[in-house]
Amino acid sequence: MDTVSGLIHMANQIAKNMATMRFDDHPTAVAAHIKRYWTGSMIAKIRAADRSPLSPIALKAVEILDQAAAERAVQAG
Amino acid sequence: MGYEPQADFGTPQSKSDKSVTLTIDGHAVTVPEGTSVMRAAAEAGGSIPKLCATDNMKEFGSCRLCLVEIEGARGTPASCTTPVAEGMVVRTQTPRLEKLRKGVMELYISDHPLDCLTCSANNDCELQDQAAAVGLRDVRYGYTGENHLGQAIDASNPYFDFNSSKCIVCSRCVRACDEVQGTFALTIDGRGFDSHVSAGTTIDNFLSSECVSCGACVQACPTDALQEKSIKEIGLPERAIVTTCAYCGVGCAFRAEMRGDTLVRMVPWKDGKANHGHSCVKGRFAWGYANHKDRITKPMIRKSIDDPWQEVTWDEAIAYTASELKRISAKYGVRALGATTSSRCTNEETFLMQKLVRAGFHNNNVDTCARVCHSPTGYGLGQTFGGSAGTQDFDSIEDCDVILVIGANPTDAHPVFGSRMKARLRKGAKLIVVDPRRIDLVLSPHIKADYHLPVQPGTNVAVLTAMAHVIVTEGLADEDFVRERCEWDGYQDWAQFVSGERHSPEFLEAVTRVPAADLRAAARLFATGGNGGIYYGLGITEHSQGSSAVMALANLSMATGNIGRSGVGVNPLRGQNNVQGSCDMGSFPHEFSDYRHVSDDKVRKQFEDDWGVTLDPEPGLRINNMMDAAIDGEFRAIYIQGEDILQSDPNAKHVEAGLKNMECVIMQDLFLNETANYAHIFLPGSTFLEKNGTFTNAERRVQPVRRVMEPANGGYEDWEVTQLVARALGLDWNYTHASEILAEISRLTPTFAGISWERLDKEGSLQWPVNDAAPNGSPIMHVGQFSRGKGRFMVTDYVPSDERSGPRYPLLLTTGRILSQYNVGAQTRRTANMAWHDEDLLEIHPSDAENRGIKHGDWVRLASRTGETTLRADVTDRVAPGVVYTTFHHPEALSNVVTTDYSDWATNCPEYKVTAVQVALSNGRTQWQEEQIERRERSRRIITAEAAE
Numbered sequence A: 001m002d003t004v005s006g007l008i009h010m011a012n013q014i015a016k017n018m019a020t021m022r023f024d025d026h027p028t029a030v031a032a033h034i035k036r037y038w039t040g041s042m043i044a045k046i047r048a049a050d051r052s053p054l055s056p057i058a059l060k061a062v063e064i065l066d067q068a069a070a071e072r073a074v075q076a077g
Numbered sequence B: 001m002g003y004e005p006q007a008d009f010g011t012p013q014s015k016s017d018k019s020v021t022l023t024i025d026g027h028a029v030t031v032p033e034g035t036s037v038m039r040a041a042a043e044a045g046g047s048i049p050k051l052c053a054t055d056n057m058k059e060f061g062s063c064r065l066c067l068v069e070i071e072g073a074r075g076t077p078a079s080c081t082t083p084v085a086e087g088m089v090v091r092t093q094t095p096r097l098e099k100l101r102k103g104v105m106e107l108y109i110s111d112h113p114l115d116c117l118t119c120s121a122n123n124d125c126e127l128q129d130q131a132a133a134v135g136l137r138d139v140r141y142g143y144t145g146e147n148h149l150g151q152a153i154d155a156s157n158p159y160f161d162f163n164s165s166k167c168i169v170c171s172r173c174v175r176a177c178d179e180v181q182g183t184f185a186l187t188i189d190g191r192g193f194d195s196h197v198s199a200g201t202t203i204d205n206f207l208s209s210e211c212v213s214c215g216a217c218v219q220a221c222p223t224d225a226l227q228e229k230s231i232k233e234i235g236l237p238e239r240a241i242v243t244t245c246a247y248c249g250v251g252c253a254f255r256a257e258m259r260g261d262t263l264v265r266m267v268p269w270k271d272g273k274a275n276h277g278h279s280c281v282k283g284r285f286a287w288g289y290a291n292h293k294d295r296i297t298k299p300m301i302r303k304s305i306d307d308p309w310q311e312v313t314w315d316e317a318i319a320y321t322a323s324e325l326k327r328i329s330a331k332y333g334v335r336a337l338g339a340t341t342s343s344r345c346t347n348e349e350t351f352l353m354q355k356l357v358r359a360g361f362h363n364n365n366v367d368t369c370a371r372v373c374h375s376p377t378g379y380g381l382g383q384t385f386g387g388s389a390g391t392q393d394f395d396s397i398e399d400c401d402v403i404l405v406i407g408a409n410p411t412d413a414h415p416v417f418g419s420r421m422k423a424r425l426r427k428g429a430k431l432i433v434v435d436p437r438r439i440d441l442v443l444s445p446h447i448k449a450d451y452h453l454p455v456q457p458g459t460n461v462a463v464l465t466a467m468a469h470v471i472v473t474e475g476l477a478d479e480d481f482v483r484e485r486c487e488w489d490g491y492q493d494w495a496q497f498v499s500g501e502r503h504s505p506e507f508l509e510a511v512t513r514v515p516a517a518d519l520r521a522a523a524r525l526f527a528t529g530g531n532g533g534i535y536y537g538l539g540i541t542e543h544s545q546g547s548s549a550v551m552a553l554a555n556l557s558m559a560t561g562n563i564g565r566s567g568v569g570v571n572p573l574r575g576q577n578n579v580q581g582s583c584d585m586g587s588f589p590h591e592f593s594d595y596r597h598v599s600d601d602k603v604r605k606q607f608e609d610d611w612g613v614t615l616d617p618e619p620g621l622r623i624n625n626m627m628d629a630a631i632d633g634e635f636r637a638i639y640i641q642g643e644d645i646l647q648s649d650p651n652a653k654h655v656e657a658g659l660k661n662m663e664c665v666i667m668q669d670l671f672l673n674e675t676a677n678y679a680h681i682f683l684p685g686s687t688f689l690e691k692n693g694t695f696t697n698a699e700r701r702v703q704p705v706r707r708v709m710e711p712a713n714g715g716y717e718d719w720e721v722t723q724l725v726a727r728a729l730g731l732d733w734n735y736t737h738a739s740e741i742l743a744e745i746s747r748l749t750p751t752f753a754g755i756s757w758e759r760l761d762k763e764g765s766l767q768w769p770v771n772d773a774a775p776n777g778s779p780i781m782h783v784g785q786f787s788r789g790k791g792r793f794m795v796t797d798y799v800p801s802d803e804r805s806g807p808r809y810p811l812l813l814t815t816g817r818i819l820s821q822y823n824v825g826a827q828t829r830r831t832a833n834m835a836w837h838d839e840d841l842l843e844i845h846p847s848d849a850e851n852r853g854i855k856h857g858d859w860v861r862l863a864s865r866t867g868e869t870t871l872r873a874d875v876t877d878r879v880a881p882g883v884v885y886t887t888f889h890h891p892e893a894l895s896n897v898v899t900t901d902y903s904d905w906a907t908n909c910p911e912y913k914v915t916a917v918q919v920a921l922s923n924g925r926t927q928w929q930e931e932q933i934e935r936r937e938r939s940r941r942i943i944t945a946e947a948a949e
């Protein structure tokens, strides 16, 4: 598995396992998990990757990561 | 310090709360009710002669040497079998007793070789001591009558001899094997004069018997009959230093017994709180690797992994290391560097390694080998209980009524605790084993599991959810406990989830392959059988749902109220000696010590203030991500302390590709291992015998490791080498002793706040948390309330692994460990433990073997989607049809070439336990094996410093 395929697999796996857990919003929980454990460069790679293999929850989580990155960029000026 | 044998009170300590006062030889003595007269006398400082009694096993009363007079009692009762009574008046020294004892002793001595002066036990022999104690000077019967002198010595065991001519048939060895070890390998055969110790096989020697070489019988033997070979070769010890075993997570305390600077033997320390004087073959005997000829003791460097190694001075090696790290950091950026800490090293060494990365490499790219074993434990128990560690001390097993062992094989991987478990089971505790293999605990002498659920690899979560289904739907949950101690809403969600029909044992039987009726019965037993304790190992964690399975176990314990007191709890059995410690010390890339996230500004500031540096708030790479990044050309240098990632990590080809792509691989280890084949710098390490520091065992017990000999690498403990590297990188570190690092750990780590070298020296060990709330430590956690406040139920849906068997790879491989070998075998392969396991074998069920024309001992090719290897077949019904099993102790087979990249969803702990494979007869090594052999040979070429001059 190359790195990007590995990251997509991991994101889908996190989403699948968290899907039945008790969270207010599952994509937010998945995004928080990724932010907590992944490096910035791993997050950048999944954001830049082809998103078609992502599950719906994983996809939304990556979109939340996009948003966070955009907010950080604005803050940084 | 001179040599002092360990005190022996003759019979075990009574646990009674009630006291009894009696008079012994005119002195009032108060002891707990149930104490023997012998022990009471010993506790009062007296000593009654004895031979068959010793204090780690039940009284026996056979030698009749310990006779006493008791006022009002008839005759002269044996003090070892006579319990104290209120007001009892005992005399231990009278002319009548003296005469009787002399008579008993005469009989023993008349049938004993009189070669004391040349005997290896001379001056360390209880028979000799007791003969002197009773004042025996002569033997009336002479020495020429019928006797057992001149019998052949059984030298079959690699570590100890049995000389039956020196045996006094006291049965201590037999009882040690039964009561302490629980193996029942020995018997006394014959009667009267003919009675003798037998290892119970037709060959009747120790090596061919059921003996597992724990050494308990040798320790118990009062004479030279059972004696360590090392004593015969080196002589008796002159001093002893207490230290901690560096093998498994039980953390047995040992006395390293020394003669001059030479280690003579390792003897389990009776005051060790994890082992209470017991040991296994690894800690007791397998320390010879420390002086093995393969040991690398001089630093070495090479420009390319195809070059031979060049020995250099420490100054040259450290300067080269620092220059390479600086060069790579300048060229590729700070995040191109990283390191791994080792669960075999001390807390202090681990702490310094992660400090080096965070403060010296300026990133958080530090990971630990615990990643590949127990990282899901940290995650799962953290989420549910709020504490990333086992909840109990080992002594808790004494109060356990139902023991659930899942994905663990304690008699092989945690042998001393396995013996404790067996002792409890023999006293009546019930046992549920969930494991794809029929591990020894399922059926062994005097033990039979009440239920063995032979789970299909990869379906633990389904089994645990089905157990929860039974408990909830049959109304067996302890709702009072849950209401009081846990988040009630979360429980209700969870209860509703597990109650669904699709989680019933019947529905899931097709997935788990566990008969629904057995699963139901096991669940009922766990919920209703009294105190239920859960013990688990890597068979839980090393799965794509490892973290879910840990949370499922936590859910079960909370739902049944089995948490927060003795006899219950969730207990991860840690593989290596310091897995717990390496996790606690901040070895994971996202957190500092005590599991605090690097993005927490307050925590980071605390470290920044203490260390005088600015720290990176972003998590670093995990070890598998480091390899990915190396393959992608982003990660260029790694400093690996005490680990062989090529042999131990999954998908060896992926690890190889990562290592090959790096510009600088720094190894700090004892031997040139498989990873070193790809290294550029080799910094020779120190063994646990050569260093000071602490290890933390599976019950959170922090114990001292003490230096008993000079480090063979020129005098450097491992932390000192890390300090040299740090200083060369410009960090102003000036530690002079491991205790100073421990002081820093305590300062920066709330759970360690009350731990100091001085306290450990005085108190022997402390179980964290040790802080203001628990100044004397915490044997049991979550008493009264969970670390996180209320316990949190986590819904854990069964998600099948992506690794599936199919027509091409129809079998499922699961991997594990064996008693005599340890991890990648770097240490144990360099000891006489090779007598028991000199190669990795593939266990395969007879029906699967027959289908493939495979016979026992045949060479077979084991192939998966990632790679293939060859090894020999062990045809056995220990594994179920469709499942094969092997170990990973030997580099020749390097079984991790077949394991995959799949890993736990939350922590990336590799899925070692599920690999779809095919097995076929083999006609030789695979190409990859041939390449590895060649690379290994090339990497063993060393240009010595002398040759270079």
Ligand code: SF4
Residues within 6 Å of the ligand: B173, B176, B177, B181, B183, B184, B185, B186, B210, B211, B212, B213, B214, B215, B216, B217, B218
């Ligand atoms: S070494 Fe251990 S297992 Fe072997 S006979 Fe002695 S007590 Fe039993």
Ligand code: SF4
Residues within 6 Å of the ligand: B166, B167, B168, B169, B170, B171, B172, B173, B174, B197, B217, B220, B221, B222, B223, B225, B226
């Ligand atoms: S071998 Fe030692 S312990 Fe065993 S019966 Fe003989 S003297 Fe006693």
Ligand code: SF4
Residues within 6 Å of the ligand: B245, B246, B247, B248, B249, B250, B251, B252, B275, B279, B280, B281, B282, B283, B284, B414, B415, B416, B417
């Ligand atoms: S049980 Fe573990 S800690 Fe104890 S002696 Fe054996 S390997 Fe060492």
Ligand code: FES
Residues within 6 Å of the ligand: B049, B050, B051, B052, B053, B060, B061, B062, B063, B064, B065, B066, B078, B079, B080, B081
């Ligand atoms: S020590 Fe009491 S009978 Fe042997």
